[in-house]
Amino acid sequence: MDVSGYLHAKGAATEAALEACFVPWTQAPSPLIEAMRHSLFAGGKRLRPALALGACEIICGDMTPALPAACAIEMIHTYSLIHDDLPAMDDDDLRRGKPTCHKVYGEATAILAGDALLTMAFDVAASTGRADVVAEIARAAGVEGMVGGQQFDLEAEGKTVALEDLRRIHRAKTGALICVALRCGAMLAHGTQVQLERLTRFGDHLGLAFQIADDLLDVGGDEEALGKPVGSDARNAKSTYPALVGLDRARALAEEAATAAVEALEDFGEEAGPFRALARFVVSRDR
Amino acid sequence: MDVSGYLHAKGAATEAALEACFVPWTQAPSPLIEAMRHSLFAGGKRLRPALALGACEIICGDMTPALPAACAIEMIHTYSLIHDDLPAMDDDDLRRGKPTCHKVYGEATAILAGDALLTMAFDVAASTGRADVVAEIARAAGVEGMVGGQQFDLEAEGKTVALEDLRRIHRAKTGALICVALRCGAMLAHGTQVQLERLTRFGDHLGLAFQIADDLLDVGGDEEALGKPVGSDARNAKSTYPALVGLDRARALAEEAATAAVEALEDFGEEAGPFRALARFVVSRDR
Numbered sequence: 001m002d003v004s005g006y007l008h009a010k011g012a013a014t015e016a017a018l019e020a021c022f023v024p025w026t027q028a029p030s031p032l033i034e035a036m037r038h039s040l041f042a043g044g045k046r047l048r049p050a051l052a053l054g055a056c057e058i059i060c061g062d063m064t065p066a067l068p069a070a071c072a073i074e075m076i077h078t079y080s081l082i083h084d085d086l087p088a089m090d091d092d093d094l095r096r097g098k099p100t101c102h103k104v105y106g107e108a109t110a111i112l113a114g115d116a117l118l119t120m121a122f123d124v125a126a127s128t129g130r131a132d133v134v135a136e137i138a139r140a141a142g143v144e145g146m147v148g149g150q151q152f153d154l155e156a157e158g159k160t161v162a163l164e165d166l167r168r169i170h171r172a173k174t175g176a177l178i179c180v181a182l183r184c185g186a187m188l189a190h191g192t193q194v195q196l197e198r199l200t201r202f203g204d205h206l207g208l209a210f211q212i213a214d215d216l217l218d219v220g221g222d223e224e225a226l227g228k229p230v231g232s233d234a235r236n237a238k239s240t241y242p243a244l245v246g247l248d249r250a251r252a253l254a255e256e257a258a259t260a261a262v263e264a265l266e267d268f269g270e271e272a273g274p275f276r277a278l279a280r281f282v283v284s285r286d287r
Numbered sequence: 288m289d290v291s292g293y294l295h296a297k298g299a300a301t302e303a304a305l306e307a308c309f310v311p312w313t314q315a316p317s318p319l320i321e322a323m324r325h326s327l328f329a330g331g332k333r334l335r336p337a338l339a340l341g342a343c344e345i346i347c348g349d350m351t352p353a354l355p356a357a358c359a360i361e362m363i364h365t366y367s368l369i370h371d372d373l374p375a376m377d378d379d380d381l382r383r384g385k386p387t388c389h390k391v392y393g394e395a396t397a398i399l400a401g402d403a404l405l406t407m408a409f410d411v412a413a414s415t416g417r418a419d420v421v422a423e424i425a426r427a428a429g430v431e432g433m434v435g436g437q438q439f440d441l442e443a444e445g446k447t448v449a450l451e452d453l454r455r456i457h458r459a460k461t462g463a464l465i466c467v468a469l470r471c472g473a474m475l476a477h478g479t480q481v482q483l484e485r486l487t488r489f490g491d492h493l494g495l496a497f498q499i500a501d502d503l504l505d506v507g508g509d510e511e512a513l514g515k516p517v518g519s520d521a522r523n524a525k526s527t528y529p530a531l532v533g534l535d536r537a538r539a540l541a542e543e544a545a546t547a548a549v550e551a552l553e554d555f556g557e558e559a560g561p562f563r564a565l566a567r568f569v570v571s572r573d574r
Contacts, residue, residue: 031438032434115366122421123425128418135414138407138409154395
């Protein structure tokens with residue numbers, strides 16, 4: 001299974017759909033649009049869109065119904081990065097090898113660009129005509145999901161947290177958006193409740209595997225491949241899996257999570273092959 | 288017509304509905320919830336909710352269907368104030384007589400509290416089951432609405448803008464949310480396209496009257512009644528109606544806008560009485 005090719009194809013469809021989202025806004029202030037585009041089209045992996053499109057395709061054989069949800073979730077992911085990089089938050093100058101949004105457009109416009117992406121996400125999500133999809137996305141991005149996780153993360157800075165707390169932070173901060181991508185893809189394919197639950201379980205393990213791999217890359221990754229300096233977690237005194245349990249145990253936990261993700265898919269057939277390969281891929285990636 | 292009593296009744300209904308929005312979130316980080324509540328329950332006028340509830344009531348005789356939209360729009364209004372007050376934006380210490388969100392909870396949590404209110408707004412809006420209502424709200428709050436207006440506002444700082452540009456800024460920054468409150472109230476009452484158009488016209492004039500009155504209060508208002516220092520527009524070199532056309536002409540323009548707002552309601556009957564009185568009220572208020 002060619003995971004890169006799979007991600008590339010899903011990424012290209014996402015890219016085109018994201019571009020289309022910007023077509024209607026001819027009256028918007030151009031610096032705001034530029035700042036949004038700077039971060040949205042910065043060479044992200046498009047993992048969340050791929051999960052939404054893939055889940056939809058696994059269930060109904062067509063990824064098209066999931067495109068609006070894929071775009072909405074990627075906009076939300078991007079807004080969270082813009083706000084996370086602000087001086088008052090992580091104060092990062094580089095992201096994916098490019099200057100961060102506030103470095104190029106100033107803090108005020110970067111704050112507004114994040115706000116605008118979050119807002120546009122819900123416009124795009126609503127274009128599905130499905131208020132239940134909008135609600136799922138809002139919940140995953142909200143106080144018990146991504147934003148809540150960012151707040152937990154702030155509070156944990158400089159402290160050594162227990163492993164179960166770290167798991168809770170990650171489940172909210174990155175896991176919720178990964179799970180909702182899968183769920184919305186399935187919902188837009190008119191999947192059954194059982195299919196939704198299995199994909200949610202897949203997403204939960206995949207999110208954990210992804211997060212541990214991310215932590216490991218920050219310790220031992222290649223700056224050029226990553227497009228950002230490594231070691232920032234240690235400098236910011238952030239709790240990570242390698243810091244809490246050591247490198248070897250962290251690697252083992254990532255592998256275990258990938259295996260559990262694959263197992264969650266056992267009732268799906270051959271059509272879920274790309275997702276099984278993807279679970280292995282996220283723990284072996286170099287960026 | 289007792290406008291204060293009308294606003295008070297609509298405000299009380301809004302307050303109770305907003306409180307109910309916070310009940311489900313038992314797993315959210317408490318500092319984030321506190322920061323959101325600090326700004327959301329800070330004694331705002333609840334003008335936008337009153338417009339949503341009032342429009343719904345005018346059309347179907349019941350304001351209840353509009354409560355989720357009223358809450359969503361007030362959350363969006365509040366998030367915009369939190370982000371507007373940040374050091375990178377207007378750098379304000381006081382809002383409605385209370386320290387601003389970042390003064391109490393720090394900048395990072397204030398940014399997240401704004402993000403969380405914006406996100407929760409769409410969860411609440413989606414609870415109507417109406418994707419069209421969600422889309423209306425997202426559009427009014429987005430790049431061609433409120434956020435776009437804030438960006439135009441940033442760009443206009445320190446410059447003297449033409450009157451028509453100022454009108455465009457206000458139409459986006461404050462007018463869009465006022466109009467969408469009315470529109471969503473009408474939509475949730477299953478109003479006709481003609482009713483929606485009339486209420487939109489009412490909102491357009493009302494928004495202008497409200498904004499000019501706001502500018503006038505910043506020049507000559509009472510700090511204690513306002514709960515914030517006056518003269519901040521002049522200090523921040525913001526273009527305002529009084530600065531552009533003088534106090535007397537600004538007062539006349541506000542009155543004209545209030546009259547035009549009342550005229551937009553002429554096809555409505557007695558049930559629109561409170562809205563007619565409200566149009567006069569916004570240009571005579573002291574806070």
